Amino acid sequence: MARAAGAVARLSGVSRERFRQDIYPLREPVVLKGIDLGICTTKWTVDYLSQTAGDKEVKIHVSPVPQMDFLSKNFVYSPVHLSHFVIDLQVIKSSFRVLFDFPRTLPFDVFVRRAAEVKHTEYFISEDEKYYLRSLGEDPRKDIADIRKQFPSLAKDIQIPEYFEKEQFFSSVFRISSAGLQLWTHYDIMDNFLIQVVGKKRVVLYNPRDAPYLYLSGTKSEVLNVDNPDLEKYPLFMKARCYECSLEAGDVLFIPALWFHNVISEEFGVGVNVFWKHLPSECYDKTDTYGNKDPTAASRALQILDRALKTLEELPEEYQDFYARRMVLRIQERAFSSSYE
Amino acid sequence: MARAAGAVARLSGVSRERFRQDIYPLREPVVLKGIDLGICTTKWTVDYLSQTAGDKEVKIHVSPVPQMDFLSKNFVYSPVHLSHFVIDLQVIKSSFRVLFDFPRTLPFDVFVRRAAEVKHTEYFISEDEKYYLRSLGEDPRKDIADIRKQFPSLAKDIQIPEYFEKEQFFSSVFRISSAGLQLWTHYDIMDNFLIQVVGKKRVVLYNPRDAPYLYLSGTKSEVLNVDNPDLEKYPLFMKARCYECSLEAGDVLFIPALWFHNVISEEFGVGVNVFWKHLPSECYDKTDTYGNKDPTAASRALQILDRALKTLEELPEEYQDFYARRMVLRIQERAFSSSYE
Numbered sequence: 202m203a204r205a206a207g208a209v210a211r212l213s214g215v216s217r218e219r220f221r222q223d224i225y226p227l228r229e230p231v232v233l234k235g236i237d238l239g240i241c242t243t244k245w246t247v248d249y250l251s252q253t254a255g256d257k258e259v260k261i262h263v264s265p266v267p268q269m270d271f272l273s274k275n276f277v278y279s280p281v282h283l284s285h286f287v288i289d290l291q292v293i294k295s296s297f298r299v300l301f302d303f304p305r306t307l308p309f310d311v312f313v314r315r316a317a318e319v320k321h322t323e324y325f326i327s328e329d330e331k332y333y334l335r336s337l338g339e340d341p342r343k344d345i346a347d348i349r350k351q352f353p354s355l356a357k358d359i360q361i362p363e364y365f366e367k368e369q370f371f372s373s374v375f376r377i378s379s380a381g382l383q384l385w386t387h388y389d390i391m392d393n394f395l396i397q398v399v400g401k402k403r404v405v406l407y408n409p410r411d412a413p414y415l416y417l418s419g420t421k422s423e424v425l426n427v428d429n430p431d432l433e434k435y436p437l438f439m440k441a442r443c444y445e446c447s448l449e450a451g452d453v454l455f456i457p458a459l460w461f462h463n464v465i466s467e468e469f470g471v472g473v474n475v476f477w478k479h480l481p482s483e484c485y486d487k488t489d490t491y492g493n494k495d496p497t498a499a500s501r502a503l504q505i506l507d508r509a510l511k512t513l514e515e516l517p518e519e520y521q522d523f524y525a526r527r528m529v530l531r532i533q534e535r536a537f538s539s540s541y542e
Numbered sequence: 543m544a545r546a547a548g549a550v551a552r553l554s555g556v557s558r559e560r561f562r563q564d565i566y567p568l569r570e571p572v573v574l575k576g577i578d579l580g581i582c583t584t585k586w587t588v589d590y591l592s593q594t595a596g597d598k599e600v601k602i603h604v605s606p607v608p609q610m611d612f613l614s615k616n617f618v619y620s621p622v623h624l625s626h627f628v629i630d631l632q633v634i635k636s637s638f639r640v641l642f643d644f645p646r647t648l649p650f651d652v653f654v655r656r657a658a659e660v661k662h663t664e665y666f667i668s669e670d671e672k673y674y675l676r677s678l679g680e681d682p683r684k685d686i687a688d689i690r691k692q693f694p695s696l697a698k699d700i701q702i703p704e705y706f707e708k709e710q711f712f713s714s715v716f717r718i719s720s721a722g723l724q725l726w727t728h729y730d731i732m733d734n735f736l737i738q739v740v741g742k743k744r745v746v747l748y749n750p751r752d753a754p755y756l757y758l759s760g761t762k763s764e765v766l767n768v769d770n771p772d773l774e775k776y777p778l779f780m781k782a783r784c785y786e787c788s789l790e791a792g793d794v795l796f797i798p799a800l801w802f803h804n805v806i807s808e809e810f811g812v813g814v815n816v817f818w819k820h821l822p823s824e825c826y827d828k829t830d831t832y833g834n835k836d837p838t839a840a841s842r843a844l845q846i847l848d849r850a851l852k853t854l855e856e857l858p859e860e861y862q863d864f865y866a867r868r869m870v871l872r873i874q875e876r877a878f879s880s881s882y883e
Contacts, residue, residue, distance in 0.1 A: 228860060409860065409863070409864040409867075410863060410864070410867065412864065412867045412868060412871070413867055413870070413871060417868070417871065458861075459860070459861070459864050480857070480858070480861075484856075484857070495865070496857060496861065498853050498854060498856040498857050499854065499857060499861065499865040499868075501850075501853050502850040502851070502853040502854045502865060502869065503850075503865070503868065503869065503872065505846060505847075505849050505850035505853060506846075506847065506850045506869050506872060506873070507872075508846050509842075509843040509844075509846035509847045509850065510843070510872070510873065510876050510877055512839050512842050512843040512846060513839060513840065513843045513877055515825075515839040516821070516825070516837060516839050516840060517821070518879050518881070519569060519750065519800065519879065520800070520821075520837065520840065521877050521879070522750070522751060522877065522878055522879035523750040523751070523753060523800050524836070524840040524843060524844070524877075525873050525874075525876075525877035525878055526750075526751065526753045526754055526878070527753060527758070527840075527844065528843065528844065528847050528873055528877075529754070529870050529873055529874070530753070530754060530758065531844065531847060531848075531851070532847070532851065532866050532869055532870055532873075533866075533870070535851050535866075536851055536854055536862050536863065536865075536866035536869075537863055537866055537867070538859050538860065538862070538863035540859070
């Protein structure tokens with residue numbers, strides 16, 4: 202397990218003003234307790250949710266194991282692989298290895314009932330498969346998730362703490378998950394309120410400056426099992442300092458942009474999360490509907506770096522290695538923050 | 543002191559063929575003993591050198607202390623600073639701090655006699671100042687040092703081991719230094735035979751992959767005192783693995799391009815070093831007369847990197863730091879050699 206850096210601060214009854222003045226500028230995660238979220242905290246039972254939102258089709262993830270795995274995600278998209286999948290599943294289950302999630306579509310009411318039950322009579326893979334919804338815009342390539350648009354009948358029950366300016370709003374995402382489901386460690390590029398309405402969650406967070414220890418693949422960490430990582434495969438993970446918190450129904454977790462988070466639903470969970478812009482609007486990629494595309498200046502810098510690395514390829518390996526090390530030194534000198542240790 | 547990695551191999555009577563087939567491809571330093579260097583090894587006394595090369599003006603370095611310091615080099619160029627320099631020198635000498643070298647001009651015969659004596663009756667700074675010659679082309683901005691051109695009467699005495707193709711030849715540099723003089727740790731971009739004709743030297747070398755621990759300023763290390771480094775100021779220097787060797791008169795040290803070397807003249811020393819091209823000619827900067835400008839692809843890569851870092855500056859510090867770390871990860875993945883541990 203990564204080094205424990207400590208618990209996340211828990212603060213009660215924080216007003217919009219106090220948050221904006223004293224907490225937000227620190228750029229650290231914090232659990233806000235006792236915020237008025239509206240009637241949702243008592244009203245959102247499984248029956249109410251399924252009756253109110255009805256049989257609208259939703260795209261969901263189905264996972265044979267609690268830890269969803271983005272790495273082998275593509276494996277189950279095609280029916281050809283599905284037959285292999287069934288065979289592999291036996292191997293997986295018998296060896297306790299963690300594998301892939303499973304994207305499928307269900308009517309919302311059927312989905313909610315399945316997510317709330319532990320053993321299923323109807324299922325895709327197995328009677329103990331896990332379900333996960335992360336709501337999307339109508340056309341996910343163009344539209345941004347907004348619970349007020351996709352689930353208006355439920356959105357009226359929740360009062361989202363708008364501790365930011367209206368123009369900063371980016372999206373509001375409805376999230377429902379089975380007990381036990383674990384979402385991979387990742388970062389978002391927007392600031393984030395994770396509003397826990399129903400159920401308990403455990404969230405493990407990592408400071409953005411620990412990125413070098415998280416074995417990133419894009420915005421996600423390849424280390425799926427954060428509590429019991431494979432240290433032979435991921436030796437540097439030991440160096441990552443983890444911050445932990447428990448979320449009870451009614452809690453709001455502030456996750457600053459770039460902070461890595463791994464979310465474990467300890468119970469059937471219903472939540473909404475709100476993303477908002479920390480940087481001026483023009484810094485963000487206009488085509489980003491998920492809030493996870495790097496700011497345009499960062500993408501450009503990474504693209505320019507790729508050209509530099511392409512240029513280095515003209516040299517033999519020993520020279521490439523040497524000048525790559527000099528490049529690293531230059532980046533550390535010029536762009537690493539001096540405010541960190 | 544840096545970690546000792548071991549001694550440099552010493553091999554006797556290595557032929558051109560053996561060197562090219564078995565030694566050169568390893569890209570590691572090696573001391574070649576018993577190579578026929580011609581009559582110079584017995585003929586080059588102080589009297590002979592000064593009589594033969596005469597009173598040709600040479601540009602030399604004069605240092606008040608054994609360790610030459612490139613960091614404060616500019617300090618003594620102007621006469622205005624010279625008065626300050628005299629005052630500062632007292633401070634320096636009394637506090638045993640290591641400081642600057644002193645570029646001046648002398649007739650060659652006067653220079654050789656001064657370099658060979660320990661106490662001077664005539665001097666620039668102090669009676670125990672140290673002298674150093676690194677010969678240059680006629681116009682150092684355009685011409686490359688070649689002992690055959692600048693010191694033809696001495697060049698005929700030395701038989702340079704041409705263990706490379708004629709077209710690979712870059713320069714031959716005449717080097718004379720006072721006993722005790724220490725040349726800062728630096729790398730050259732050409733392959734190098736350091737031919738020790740008179741006197742003893744100690745050479746401390748570092749593998750190019752230890753560049754991150756050497757506190758580089760361009761091609762030079764800021765850690766001047768390699769035997770007793772200031773570890774408060776240079777903590778990472780501890781990680782650099784040093785390779786050491788002693789050179790006796792008649793020895794030839796092969797220093798592969800990019801290998802860092804620190805040269806200590808234990809006695810009055812006379813040597814010649816030959817640089818030759820390891821890479822195809824077109825890889826090198828056409829304006830490089832010293833053999834220490836980075837290969838053009840490397841310079842371009844570093845320039846492109848600077849543009850990437852400039853782009854990152856559009857973002858606030860915490861984002862810059864984060865994406866700088868991601869850039870470092872990308873460089874490590876793509877350009878670090880996998881043949882190193």
